[in-house]
Amino acid sequence: MTRPRVLDLFCCAGGAAMGYWRAGFDVVGVDITSRPRYPFRFVLADALDAMREMCQEFHLVHASPPCQAHTALTKGTNRGRTYVDLIPQMRELCEWYGVDWVIENVPGAGIRKDLTLCGEMFGLGVIRHRHFETGWLGVPPPEQPKHIKHRGPVRGWRHGVYRDGPYIAAYGKGGGKGNVREMQTAMDITWTDVHDELTEAIPPAYTEYIARQFISTGRWGATATPNAQDRLAALSRPSLDLAS
Template sequence: MGYHLAGFDVTGVDKDPQPHYPFTVIQADALEYIADHGHEYDLIHASWPCQHKARVTAWRGSRDDHPELITPGREAMESTGRPWVIENVPEAAWDGTMRADYMLCGTHFDLKVKRHRAFETSWGWDGALLPPCGRHAGLLAFEHKGERAYADAMGCTWMSAVAAREAIPPAYTRFIGDRFLAWRGAVTAP
């Protein structure tokens, strides 16, 4: 939704049906789709499943049951020659699997939710400064994942509470989309 709000036409790709996704969605393996069609897009965003990296495993099961897709995903996106973004949990940046060009939190966008996410971009950090992550006291945290209030606090009002467990607040992707457009404008300026 955030990319849409930044002015992009959005196409989603997922191996599972996504009946509530508000944009065009293609049911396919994302790695294969990127290899075959990634070059057709202005920007590729990948939120590879975070179960392998996340500290919270109570509802996810064992990390060993989930593949690490960040590395092969980055390779697939790089092969397209197109700009790209990877989003994942902070643990993926802390262990060196990905670079955190941006580490975003709901407090950066006045959301009533504590949800940290790392973003690595093909253009790297562009100098956009964010204030330090704000105070989290009184905010909904991931532990509230089963409550409708959590999805609403993230700005994902069209999602079920279950779907919101793996969602990114639209404010985050709007910020990244705006940063990409600013970077592209700077790169193509005469």
């Protein structure tokens, strides 16, 4: 049976990748920094160069360009360092090569908000809103889940006031923010214990949801076999030996 393949650009430790894999995709990750804990095939390279050389071998391209140009914590600069916005280049390359794509980033980034996901939609211990632009050529974007009301605040100190709540802050250190073990549990990411990788990751549940939508409604789902739902069930949740 043919399995869909996703090229995971700016892959970091593989939060997005694991969601695609759980939905039945074969995954190849690319990052300019070595990621020894990445649980799938990994290519050390510039993401845009890899996109030009490899993208047409895949059914889908997922890109999570660095968010520092947009996040409220840096707003494009940090102690004199300027961060480049790679989203426009990423989109242009996807359009040029005619590949289906998903671009993910933080609120405030310059992407279409085709889909907005939150940890509470999946019963997670983080809120972590993320926007997704989906370029599924010729088909509708994935269905937007209903945004469920948050059960309470994020735990930690803000403006001199400590609040306890059901969610942890999966960024930074101190001030009541989540530690490594708490972030692993809250986001369902167990294969890395590197603090910086966890703070940059998105929960696999997000991309598992997107991947299942792509399999059933995207171009791959529409053309690979007549019955996308049967195929989805057959590909669901393969086993993974993370020690191998």
